[in-house]
Amino acid sequence: MPGRITPRRPGPHRRSGRPRATALGAALAIVLVPALSACGGDAASASGDATLKWTSTYFPAHWDPVVGGSGAQFRELSLVYASLTRTDESGKAVPDLAESWEYNDEGDRITFHLRPGLKFSDGEPVDGAAVKAAVERAQKQKNSALFGDLTSIESVDAKGLDATVNLNQVDYQIPQLLGQRVLQIASPKAAAAPEKLDQNPVGAGPFTVTQIVPGTKAVLKKNPEYWDADNIHIDNVELTSAPDASTVVSGLQTGVYNFADIAPSQADAAKKAGLDVFVQPGFNASNISLNVNKAPFDNDKVVDAVRHAVNRQEFVDKLTFGYGEATNQPFPKGYVAYDPESEDAYPYDPAKSKKLLAEAGYRSGDIKLDLVIPEEDPQAEIVQSQLAAVGITVDIKIDKNWSTPFFAKDLTFSLYGTTGRDSAAQTLTAHFGPDGPLNLSTPYEPEGFEAAIAKVRQTPLDAPEYPQVLREATRAGLDSKALVFTYSQPNLIAKSKSVSGLPKNPAHLDWTGVTIGGKGAAS
Amino acid sequence: MVRRVLSLTSGRIAVAILAVVALLAVLGPLLAPQDPLATSDNTLAAVSGSHWLGTDYLGRDVLSRLLDGSRVSVLGALEVALTALAVGAVPGILSVYLGRVFEWVTLRLADTLVALPFLLFAVAVIALLGNGLTQAMLVTGVLVSPLFYRVSRAATLAVARSQYVEAALICGASVGWVVRRHVWAKVLPPIAVAFAQTIGTGFVIVSSLTFLGIGVQPPEPTWGGLLASDLGYLSHRPWAPLVPAVLIMITVWAGNLLADAIRDVSGEAGRALLKGRGARTGRPERTEPAPAGGA
Numbered sequence: 001m002p003g004r005i006t007p008r009r010p011g012p013h014r015r016s017g018r019p020r021a022t023a024l025g026a027a028l029a030i031v032l033v034p035a036l037s038a039c040g041g042d043a044a045s046a047s048g049d050a051t052l053k054w055t056s057t058y059f060p061a062h063w064d065p066v067v068g069g070s071g072a073q074f075r076e077l078s079l080v081y082a083s084l085t086r087t088d089e090s091g092k093a094v095p096d097l098a099e100s101w102e103y104n105d106e107g108d109r110i111t112f113h114l115r116p117g118l119k120f121s122d123g124e125p126v127d128g129a130a131v132k133a134a135v136e137r138a139q140k141q142k143n144s145a146l147f148g149d150l151t152s153i154e155s156v157d158a159k160g161l162d163a164t165v166n167l168n169q170v171d172y173q174i175p176q177l178l179g180q181r182v183l184q185i186a187s188p189k190a191a192a193a194p195e196k197l198d199q200n201p202v203g204a205g206p207f208t209v210t211q212i213v214p215g216t217k218a219v220l221k222k223n224p225e226y227w228d229a230d231n232i233h234i235d236n237v238e239l240t241s242a243p244d245a246s247t248v249v250s251g252l253q254t255g256v257y258n259f260a261d262i263a264p265s266q267a268d269a270a271k272k273a274g275l276d277v278f279v280q281p282g283f284n285a286s287n288i289s290l291n292v293n294k295a296p297f298d299n300d301k302v303v304d305a306v307r308h309a310v311n312r313q314e315f316v317d318k319l320t321f322g323y324g325e326a327t328n329q330p331f332p333k334g335y336v337a338y339d340p341e342s343e344d345a346y347p348y349d350p351a352k353s354k355k356l357l358a359e360a361g362y363r364s365g366d367i368k369l370d371l372v373i374p375e376e377d378p379q380a381e382i383v384q385s386q387l388a389a390v391g392i393t394v395d396i397k398i399d400k401n402w403s404t405p406f407f408a409k410d411l412t413f414s415l416y417g418t419t420g421r422d423s424a425a426q427t428l429t430a431h432f433g434p435d436g437p438l439n440l441s442t443p444y445e446p447e448g449f450e451a452a453i454a455k456v457r458q459t460p461l462d463a464p465e466y467p468q469v470l471r472e473a474t475r476a477g478l479d480s481k482a483l484v485f486t487y488s489q490p491n492l493i494a495k496s497k498s499v500s501g502l503p504k505n506p507a508h509l510d511w512t513g514v515t516i517g518g519k520g521a522a523s
Numbered sequence: 524m525v526r527r528v529l530s531l532t533s534g535r536i537a538v539a540i541l542a543v544v545a546l547l548a549v550l551g552p553l554l555a556p557q558d559p560l561a562t563s564d565n566t567l568a569a570v571s572g573s574h575w576l577g578t579d580y581l582g583r584d585v586l587s588r589l590l591d592g593s594r595v596s597v598l599g600a601l602e603v604a605l606t607a608l609a610v611g612a613v614p615g616i617l618s619v620y621l622g623r624v625f626e627w628v629t630l631r632l633a634d635t636l637v638a639l640p641f642l643l644f645a646v647a648v649i650a651l652l653g654n655g656l657t658q659a660m661l662v663t664g665v666l667v668s669p670l671f672y673r674v675s676r677a678a679t680l681a682v683a684r685s686q687y688v689e690a691a692l693i694c695g696a697s698v699g700w701v702v703r704r705h706v707w708a709k710v711l712p713p714i715a716v717a718f719a720q721t722i723g724t725g726f727v728i729v730s731s732l733t734f735l736g737i738g739v740q741p742p743e744p745t746w747g748g749l750l751a752s753d754l755g756y757l758s759h760r761p762w763a764p765l766v767p768a769v770l771i772m773i774t775v776w777a778g779n780l781l782a783d784a785i786r787d788v789s790g791e792a793g794r795a796l797l798k799g800r801g802a803r804t805g806r807p808e809r810t811e812p813a814p815a816g817g818a
Contacts, residue, residue, distance in 0.1 A: 244754070245755055246754050246755055246756075246757045246758075263755070265580070265755055265756050265758070265759070266758060268758055268759070269758030317564070317566075318566055318580065318582070375736065376736040376741050377741075378580060378581060380741065381562070381581055381741055381742045382562070382581065384742065385560075385561075385562045385581075395740065396741050396742070397654070397740060398736070398740060398741070400654075
């Protein structure tokens with residue numbers, strides 16, 4: 001699972017790869033584009049087509065899903081690519097390209113049955129061979145960001161419209177895993193030239209690309225060959241890279257866009273502008289990463305002191321404007337993997353924190369830490385201030401090459417934010433597993449976690465004991481001294497009222513049934 | 524020259540503004556009414572008696588952060604100007620006297636440096652050496668130095684052809700003596716103009732880098748950084764970016780105004796201008812005696 005820093009940074013310092021330098025260009029775009037585009041309004045275009053004008057914080061740098069990985073930009077790529085499964089409003093895997101699937105009795109083999117008659121946009125058939133090619137490419141392509149997600153898969157056998165996935169362990173999470181996050185399926189013919197695919201995506205999703213300006217804009221049109229085309233009522237999509245946070249609302253007001261993810265600081269302005277503002281459910285969770293292999297975190301009392309020094313509500317109040325929520329685990333409250341029993345573990349208690357530091361032999365100011373982050377982030381300033389209150393001095397260090405030492409587990413102290421995964425087991429192993437990419441303390445893992453996560457994999461998702469087994473794994477993982485979860489950043493969306501409501505699929509943006517200007521596309 | 528600059532209204536205004544900015548750089552942290560790094564629950568507060576410029580997104584006092592942040596901006600601009608002066612002016616003068624090889628090499632170097640963009644180069648240096656403003660400003664100073672090189676070289680060339688300088692050299696005077704005795708006085712005014720102008724340029728560069736979050740480690744306040752962070756909360760405090768923006772603008776303007784004033788009072792044209800003003804105001808203008816041997 002590739003690393004993704006906090007999904008949506010509040011305030012002015014938030015976006016990786018698209019910092020404030022874009023402000024001027026964005027401002028010019030806001031001023032000029034409406035004037036030059038015949039003031040198209042915010043609903044259907046002049047031709048009567050329903051056009052989604054989506055400006056996104058996660059405009060894909062790569063259109064090859066294998067290279068893009070399973071991070072937040074999967075939502076944009078899902079416009080083009082379909083998967084074996086997708087998730088419903090409860091987060092459960094439901095049919096997408098595969099109309100059904102079944103496990104063998106042992107639970108170490110699963111066969112997906114694909115819908116008949118489907119084609120990729122280049123005319124290639126969607127069949128078992130395409131699935132096999134997609135899995136093998138994700139496992140073997142040199143620049144794949146997905147091979148860490150597919151460690152349970154031994155091989156894939158293709159036979160007509162069936163794809164049989166052979167596993168190296170019992171794992172009932174596979175339908176959750178092989179959804180839009182991890183296995184968006186590209187045409188094998190197009191994928192034979194991965195460099196070309198990276199800028200000319202060919203999938204079997206609801207839309208096909210007609211134009212891409214790298215890093216800036218993509219134009220898509222409805223794919224009439226999509227298996228659920230009858231329920232896609234959007235004719236065209238104009239996907240653009242979001243400008244600076246402060247100008248997005250202006251763009252929505254003037255009709256340059258009709259759909260955008262926005263920073264919490266902009267929510268009030270968006271509401272005042274008459275836009276629909278809503279929080280799409282998600283699995284976002286931010287955390288402080290500690291390396292217990294390095295001093296001072298090799299001392300359990302220091303780790304506990306940090307745990308008790310964190311006031312999660314301050315993150316919520318100052319960074320989410322009340323739209324987020326405090327969390328001490330990588331799942332939102334109410335989700336099947338959320339463990340209510342762990343809710344009050346390590347409450348905010350600065351007095352206890354100071355006492356623990358004293359017991360560990362540290363006086364106020366003795367501990368000096370570098371908090372290494374990739375870019376300016378108000379979270380870091382809050383951590384700095386909260387730890388200063390208990391006598392730990394934190395220097396914030398911005399390292400543009402942060403990802404290299406972070407994923408090499410060379411850092412002592414850092415921050416991370418995940419957008420979650422559709423498979424709860426995947427989320428847990430990524431954070432708490434001995435080789436989890438988000439476990440800064442590799443090879444450390446909390447006691448009992450490995451057995452607990454194995455039990456999760458071995459439990460069918462529809463088994464009555466599954467929720468309990470999953471929560472026990474979460475509880476075991478939360479014993480980890482390597483992560484202190486802080487808050488959940490909201491997936492805050494602002495849209496024109498002409499765009500109808502979206503299905504509340506957690507962490508996904510599902511365009512099925514969505515209309516623009518009350519118009520349904522001719523299908 | 525100082526007296527001549529101060530005799531102009533524009534000179535007095537520029538010096539006054541720059542003096543205030545310099546004072547802020549020295550005393551700003553002491554004048555800050557509150558701890559500029561102390562967060563509070565009172566976020567994005569409006570102007571009030573306890574927070575004259577309100578609070579930012581973490582509840583920190585904006586006035587205190589502005590005062591505290593002036594030091595980084597001023598020191599950064601000075602660093603650019605002084606580096607450019609040292610790296611540019613000395614080779615510029617010496618290129619006239621140290622032979623054709625030195626002249627050719629320094630001219631080509633100056634041509635090369637002119638071709639490099641300040642900001643991009645500063646960002647690249649920071650990426651290479653770490654996120655610190657000092658190294659970025661030093662490099663930017665080197666990139667600005669061709670201005671001083673050319674100005675000082677041009678002024679030196681004009682003097683070097685003078686009969687009194689050639690006479691001094693024929694009489695056995697050393698190059699160093701000639702430069703100190705005859706050249707420096709002629710080169711100083713254009714260098715002073717360039718220096719004042721570079722102060723303004725330095726401010727723009729420091730503010731640009733800190734606006735982009737480059738060169739300083741949070742939560743250290745800077746004028747550019749405050750401007751950037753305020754832009755993210757326009758809907759809450761729409762006036763907030765004006766304060767750091769106006770401070771940056773006025774400081775840059777003052778640097779340019781000072782450069783203009785120095786230019787106006789330099790050389791024969793400047794003296795003539797001031798004489799004219801003296802005649803109009805009835806006050807005689809003092810002029811420096813002409814250099815020995817005449818110019």
